[in-house]
Amino acid sequence: MLASSAVLRRQHFLIRSLGSYNNQNHTQRIREIKTVSGSSTMEADAENILRRITPILDPNRHKGQAGKVAVVGGCREYTGAPYFAAISALKLGADLSHVFCTKNAATVIKSYSPELIVHPVLEESFSVRDDEKEAVSTKVLADVAMWMERFDCLVVGPGLGRDPFLLECVGDIVKLARRSNVPIVIDGDGLFLVTNNIDLISGYHLAVLTPNVNEYKRLVQKMLGSEVNDQDASQQLLALARSIGGVTILRKGKSDMISDGNSVHTVSIFGSPRRCGGQGDILSGSAAVFLSWALQSSTAPGNSATSLSNPMVLGCIAASALLRKAASVAFENKKRATLTSDIIEHLGQSLDDICPAC
Amino acid sequence: MLASSAVLRRQHFLIRSLGSYNNQNHTQRIREIKTVSGSSTMEADAENILRRITPILDPNRHKGQAGKVAVVGGCREYTGAPYFAAISALKLGADLSHVFCTKNAATVIKSYSPELIVHPVLEESFSVRDDEKEAVSTKVLADVAMWMERFDCLVVGPGLGRDPFLLECVGDIVKLARRSNVPIVIDGDGLFLVTNNIDLISGYHLAVLTPNVNEYKRLVQKMLGSEVNDQDASQQLLALARSIGGVTILRKGKSDMISDGNSVHTVSIFGSPRRCGGQGDILSGSAAVFLSWALQSSTAPGNSATSLSNPMVLGCIAASALLRKAASVAFENKKRATLTSDIIEHLGQSLDDICPAC
Numbered sequence: 001m002l003a004s005s006a007v008l009r010r011q012h013f014l015i016r017s018l019g020s021y022n023n024q025n026h027t028q029r030i031r032e033i034k035t036v037s038g039s040s041t042m043e044a045d046a047e048n049i050l051r052r053i054t055p056i057l058d059p060n061r062h063k064g065q066a067g068k069v070a071v072v073g074g075c076r077e078y079t080g081a082p083y084f085a086a087i088s089a090l091k092l093g094a095d096l097s098h099v100f101c102t103k104n105a106a107t108v109i110k111s112y113s114p115e116l117i118v119h120p121v122l123e124e125s126f127s128v129r130d131d132e133k134e135a136v137s138t139k140v141l142a143d144v145a146m147w148m149e150r151f152d153c154l155v156v157g158p159g160l161g162r163d164p165f166l167l168e169c170v171g172d173i174v175k176l177a178r179r180s181n182v183p184i185v186i187d188g189d190g191l192f193l194v195t196n197n198i199d200l201i202s203g204y205h206l207a208v209l210t211p212n213v214n215e216y217k218r219l220v221q222k223m224l225g226s227e228v229n230d231q232d233a234s235q236q237l238l239a240l241a242r243s244i245g246g247v248t249i250l251r252k253g254k255s256d257m258i259s260d261g262n263s264v265h266t267v268s269i270f271g272s273p274r275r276c277g278g279q280g281d282i283l284s285g286s287a288a289v290f291l292s293w294a295l296q297s298s299t300a301p302g303n304s305a306t307s308l309s310n311p312m313v314l315g316c317i318a319a320s321a322l323l324r325k326a327a328s329v330a331f332e333n334k335k336r337a338t339l340t341s342d343i344i345e346h347l348g349q350s351l352d353d354i355c356p357a358c
Numbered sequence: 359m360l361a362s363s364a365v366l367r368r369q370h371f372l373i374r375s376l377g378s379y380n381n382q383n384h385t386q387r388i389r390e391i392k393t394v395s396g397s398s399t400m401e402a403d404a405e406n407i408l409r410r411i412t413p414i415l416d417p418n419r420h421k422g423q424a425g426k427v428a429v430v431g432g433c434r435e436y437t438g439a440p441y442f443a444a445i446s447a448l449k450l451g452a453d454l455s456h457v458f459c460t461k462n463a464a465t466v467i468k469s470y471s472p473e474l475i476v477h478p479v480l481e482e483s484f485s486v487r488d489d490e491k492e493a494v495s496t497k498v499l500a501d502v503a504m505w506m507e508r509f510d511c512l513v514v515g516p517g518l519g520r521d522p523f524l525l526e527c528v529g530d531i532v533k534l535a536r537r538s539n540v541p542i543v544i545d546g547d548g549l550f551l552v553t554n555n556i557d558l559i560s561g562y563h564l565a566v567l568t569p570n571v572n573e574y575k576r577l578v579q580k581m582l583g584s585e586v587n588d589q590d591a592s593q594q595l596l597a598l599a600r601s602i603g604g605v606t607i608l609r610k611g612k613s614d615m616i617s618d619g620n621s622v623h624t625v626s627i628f629g630s631p632r633r634c635g636g637q638g639d640i641l642s643g644s645a646a647v648f649l650s651w652a653l654q655s656s657t658a659p660g661n662s663a664t665s666l667s668n669p670m671v672l673g674c675i676a677a678s679a680l681l682r683k684a685a686s687v688a689f690e691n692k693k694r695a696t697l698t699s700d701i702i703e704h705l706g707q708s709l710d711d712i713c714p715a716c
Contacts, residue, residue, distance in 0.1 A: 080472030104478075108468040213420050254417055273415035273716070275424060277454045278473065335715040336415065336451035337706020339473050 074101025078159030157190020278340030291315025432459025436517030515548020636698030649673025
């Protein structure tokens with residue numbers, strides 16, 4: 001059950017943090033949009049953003065204050081993806097990282113790491129009779145609802161699979177997160193879900209979509225009724241973000257492009273030429289942490305600089321830049337043998353190089 | 359279900375790549391065969407081949423383009439073998455590596471590494487009633503079929519076991535791969551299956567068999583009706599490859615010998631005196647990656663050098679040489695304690711020593 005006082009507190013916090021962005025100097029935003037209209041996107045000053053939003057490690061803080069994230073994903077076939085997303089969040093500095101997955105995935109994900117809190121609550125069609133579905137669906141939602149208010153961000157999609165019943169339940173979880181004003185990062189099969197049910201996130205300013213080449217193509221076809229236009233990529237991304245009511249989109253590619261419908265930023269710093277599966281999961285887990293920090297920092301007293309930008313966009317820029325930096329260090333060491341786990345091992349040092357913990 | 363356009367695209371690609379080999383200068387091939395007839399096999403220029411077929415790491419490429427392989431293997435008894443084959447593929451530079459195994463093997467294989475995608479789809483006799491077998495068999499094939507078109511190569515056999523019902527299903531998977539023109543590397547119990555059902559792969563030019571001493575003996579007895587003749591080993595290997603309609607055979611031994619019925623090559627560079635179990639699995643997983651790369655490179659514009667040899671043979675030579683190099687480095691470090699996992703840890707560096715990633 002939702003604690004109404006907690007809901008109110010969160011709403012109050014988010015209204016303040018997004019409000020400070022929305023009320024920013026109008027001329028500044030017009031300038032950004034004009035730059036985009038001239039097809040010249042801005043390379044984000046990612047290192048500066050990382051330094052601005054990453055919180056100081058204050059010994060007076062207690063467990064949870066550096067971030068509590070949850071990943072919704074992990075099914076019969078996929079267990080690596082939710083693990084990568086959840087452990088990346090911890091390795092960046094979050095305090096608690098949860099995974100909500102199916103029963104058979106849970107045992108495996110738990111075995112990857114004792115650091116994660118893994119909830120075996122999701123169900124796939126093959127394990128549920130038709131006449132049980134309504135009751136199971138209600139139970140799944142209740143199992144997640146009792147935790148929802150504790151999370152600073154939800155990551156929906158890593159290793160989710162495409163089972164129709166499971167996706168239906170996850171749709172309900174997305175609605176619940178939205179009602180609770182919990183920010184949501186959507187990746188992988190979560191994008192398959194929302195592309196086919198765009199109302200789930202349309203107009204939700206606390207949603208971030210992180211599509212790869214194919215996922216972006218499907219979004220553009222569905223929302224703009226056209227094909228991907230790489231000649232005018234920034235305009236198309238801007239239009240796409242606007243068509244989904246101002247959600248933030250991180251379009252992954254050789255350069256990552258980020259837009260919330262108001263501005264377009266690119267992150268082009270060199271990462272790694274390896275394209276092994278799992279790097280997108282690092283990105284979604286990292287974005288969850290960074291956007292939570294950006295939301296926090298945007299409401300910190302006297303932090304006017306950060307309030308000039310949408311915390312969702314700042315979180316995406318930070319995540320993109322840090323993944324690239326960690327990937328480049330991992331590749332320097334392991335070359336072609338670089339795997340996603342190797343990149344994760346370099347997240348902490350890469351962040352510390354930019355903003356030392358002490 | 360197979361996407362017919364994907365099947366056609368693959369057919370077109372493979373016809374081109376094998377065509378460029380089959381149309382090579384006839385005199386050159388006659389010369390190779392004559393050399394063999396004189397009982398003098400050629401030591402392959404393995405390092406040069408490795409450099410020729412290993413693709414450049416291009417940041418413009420996206421996930422999957424450096425290779426997607428799948429291992430069919432893993433049952434109640436064996437879980438290490440399919441893991442070794444699948445992880446070796448990733449460590450060499452493939453982007454995605456899948457395993458199709460039984461349910462009880464899947465949990466364990468997943469737990470070895472979050473980098474693999476493990477499908478718990480195979481069934482053994484003890485878990486299926488006689489009256490269910492037809493339906494289960496159909497379901498197994500359907501579960502694999504929905505993925506088949508995505509793979510650049512299938513490895514059949516590591517840790518497969520000898521359960522009759524399971525092998526029957528795997529026979530259907532081999533037929534499906536063949537209809538879909540997906541190259542197949544066959545090792546371990548996969549060789550037990552095809553030796554007893556030679557029509558499964560006879561005449562399939564995209565098949566590679568990697569027999570050890572005993573598996574080779576059974577193949578020779580079955581196909582040539584004779585015992586292994588080490589005095590004229592190359593002639594016998596040539597005859598064996600021809601008798602199976604031009605499949606490529608990698609005969610493992612002190613020196614590895616490779617033939618597609620047209621030529622015989624040896625790889626004799628020093629590896630390791632350790633004979634711990636699992637090294638054959640590294641070989642099969644590596645061969646899958648290298649032959650995929652060789653097929654790709656044989657169709658690359660202007661790559662006339664590579665088109666002078668059968669991509670299957672080039673892939674085997676590369677895999678054999680690289681395993682030996684990695685094994686020798688591992689043995690140098692670990693001596694008698696060298697295990698298969700130690701060798702796998704040296705695959706990346708060994709490849710990079712020959713063809714640097716950047």
